[in-house]
Amino acid sequence: MAFFHGIEITEVSDGIRPVETVRSAVIGVVGTAPGASAASFPLDTPVLLPGHPRLAADLGTTGTLPDAVEGIFSQAGAFVVVIRVAEGADTAATLANIIGSEVAGTGIHALPLAGSVTGVVPRILIAPGFTSARAGGTANPAAAALQGVAAKLRAVAVIDAPNTTDAAAITYAGDWGSARLFVVDPHVLVFDQATATNVPRPASPRVAGLMARVDGENGFWYSPSNHIINGIVGTDRPIEFNLSNPNNAANLLNEKRVAVIVRREGWRLWGNRTTSADAQWSFLPVRRTADMVYESLEAAMLWAMARPFSRQLLLDVQETVQTYINTLVTRGALLGGKVWIDPSLNSGVELMAGKLTVDLDLEPPAPLESLKIRAHRNNGYYQELVADMAA
Structure with missing residues (x-):
């Protein structure tokens, strides 16, 4: 080097880097809200509600999204990515809008755009009111779409079973074999202020909110099972439950990969397993923990590239x-x-x-x-x- 009489300081960028764990409790919800403000909630566009239900006031009171958001926030102050779709002329048309198009990035297929649009990636996906039906004895198409998107995002989807009988729930769970799907049955009962009565609602928003709450209070490696679900007054049908006898409905449903809601010192989620037939990935928290490790390492290693x-x-x-x-x-x-x-x-x-x-x-x-x-x-x-x- 040239002659230099003095002090030179050179920054050396060698050394290990800290790794920050990505957000595990971001919920992505797809649904309808015909009374919503088009400016606040444009159709098929990810909109972030960062932790407070008051921000959802512009959703209005009709459609599936208002109850879904209320159900989530009754459990925890989570980050929620909302995808609002248009109501169709009939149920089939609305379902088609919920599923959306992968090419156009609409409906459920708008969820992968959330990271670019809102800065957060949803890890818990729901489409309450649209995952329960088995038309013609076939698997639910909205649940199938959620399964595909969940795999892309390293997320899991909470899907509602038919809310009719134990046998129907078992048949429904048998349609799937993915560690990305977590089946819940039955619907829950919540108090409806408009009618001053208890009404059935899909359990998936409350379970998704519960997962976010458990992540925050305990960690993403904890199962949401055996935790109290806030804000519900019962279930749409009772689930037989006995801790010491395996011959009961809750145990059978769990064996068949259906999580249930039981009454035991409060209303609790009961069930740890996804629909995966692979024993390595059957437990929900095991799948989610591995996902969080992979996502965190990917984000943290950007510095090393090139x-x-x-x-x-x-x-x-x-x-x-x-x-x-x-x-x-x-x-x-x-x-x-x-x-x-x-x-x-x-x-x-x-x-x-x-x-x-x-x-x-x-x-x-x-x-x-x-x-x-x-x-x-x-x-x-x-x-x-x-x-x-x-x-």
């Missing part, structure tokens, strides 16, 4: 991921996790092509679902009793 390969770069990438995993283990979100760079997957040819493969193992904690307590008789305590008297 940097020249060096030993320091490899160390920084590996240690950044490992430090985040260690943090999650400390918080209880993971049981363990390890990061490594496998030489066999990172040949000179691969590195010359600008490709780096980093391996990661991790294990989200499964929720306790079956607790067995073994009780034993011990007559030796009688001898202790007599010995105590003689002492």
Whole structure:
């Protein structure tokens, strides 16, 4: 370098980066609100309600969205992305609007645009009032659309079963085999101020709000099962429930991958499982925890892209991921996790092509679902009793 008599400071950008966990409790809801303000809630456009129900006043009082938003906020002050669609001339036309077009980005297919439009990505998806029907004995098309969008967003969709019988709920759940779908039955009863009566409403908004509340109070690695649902006065049909006897309706429905709402010291969500047939991903919080880890790491590693390969770069990438995993283990979100760079997957040819493969193992904690307590008789305590008297 040229002669320099003085002090030079150069910033070096080596070193690990902090990883921030992405928002897990953003809810995306698709529905109708014919009385809404078109300026505040334009059709097929993601609109963010950042944590307060008063912002939903412009939705009006008709359609499915007002109750859905009220149901969500009765559980928690969540971030809610609202997609309003037009009511059709009949039920079929409205359902078509709810599903929307992937090409045009309308209806349910407007949800992937939320990140660009609102700055947040919905992780819990619902379309209350439109996922229950099985027309002609076929799977529900709105639920099918939610399943596809949930896979794109690394989200889960809470879908309502038919709200008729246990058998119908089991048949409904059998239409699906995805870790992205969480089936809930029956509908809940809420007090309607307009009619001064208890009316049935889809459970999905309350369950989505409950998931957001549990995320905030406990963490995304906690199951929403066995938590009280606020603001409901009952269910549209009773679900038989017994903690100590497996021969009851709630247990059968859970076995068939239907979460239910039961009365036990309040009205509780009861059920941990998605519709996945893969045992590795059947638990809802396990699926969501893995999703949050992946999303957070993707967002955090942007800094590394386009940097020249060096030993320091490899160390920084590996240690950044490992430090985040260690943090999650400390918080209880993971049981363990390890990061490594496998030489066999990172040949000179691969590195010359600008490709780096980093391996990661991790294990989200499964929720306790079956607790067995073994009780034993011990007559030796009688001898202790007599010995105590003689002492």
